[in-house]
Amino acid sequence: MPRLIRLLISLLMLGFIAERFGAGVLERLEQVDWRWLVAGLLITVAQVLLSAWRWRFTATRLGLSLRRGVAIREYYLATLINQVLPGGVVGDAQRAWRHSHDAPRRGPAFQAVVIERFSGQLAMVGLALGVWGYWPPGKALTLPDGWLSGAVAVIGGAGTIIVALALISGRRPHWLIDWWQALRYALLAPRVLPVQLIASIVVAISYIGVYACCVLSLGPESSPGTWLPLIPLVLFAMLIPASIAGWGLREGAAAVLWPLAGLPVAEGVSAAVLYGxxxxxxxxxxLITLLRR
Known part of the structure; x- marks a missing residue:
């Protein structure tokens, strides 16, 4: 999807939400408890450190060296680029490209980033789907068909790719063999998959924790058990590559989901804005890494 269209989608959705709920959101934001936002900010530090470790672990499985300090700096820079440019993957492509300069072959550097991101997205999708197994007593969760079909499409597509790679005949092209081998070594190996999944689930939980801090900063009247299951679904909406850093999609998802749990829509949208x-x-x-270059 062209970057201009992603920008327009974010602006249009934010404009619509501001027109419908702007007054209530501003009132909520005036009462923010900044101590919870500081706590959320501290969680993001641990989040980046673990994500950088996951990248190093993946790269090592592919025979690449990646120093811890470099991984952390590059991950911060990639996160910054993803926050300000449409698509959410430009920063990751850039860190893969820079890492490839120090590698004997460029392919494994890009494979390490793709596999690392893929592992993280699988964990987030899994947590979002897990919400259907839990819901606060007395609350009926009725989501649009698009949510479920989208989640099934993501998981089904990923599974199809992996199975296809495994079953393709010996006439498969060299690059396909290369990527399949990378998946085997860096993600699917019996001793590797549990490490990848645990690291990715912890990272996904950290995203939920940051969002929870944003909700708590608004002083919600309901218990966490009511709104906590909504957060993975809101974050899942951000995986759709149709905006800038999830802006618009995140707020729109919150505006739909919060009322389904009997919660004020302004609370959900305000938390989404704070999270962004x-x-x-x-x-x-x-910026430090950017200025040093």
């Missing part, structure tokens, strides 16, 4: 702003602030250490 906090994520941008959390990525600012990437």
């Amino acid at each position: 702003a906090l994520s941008l602030v959390a990525s600012t250490p990437g």
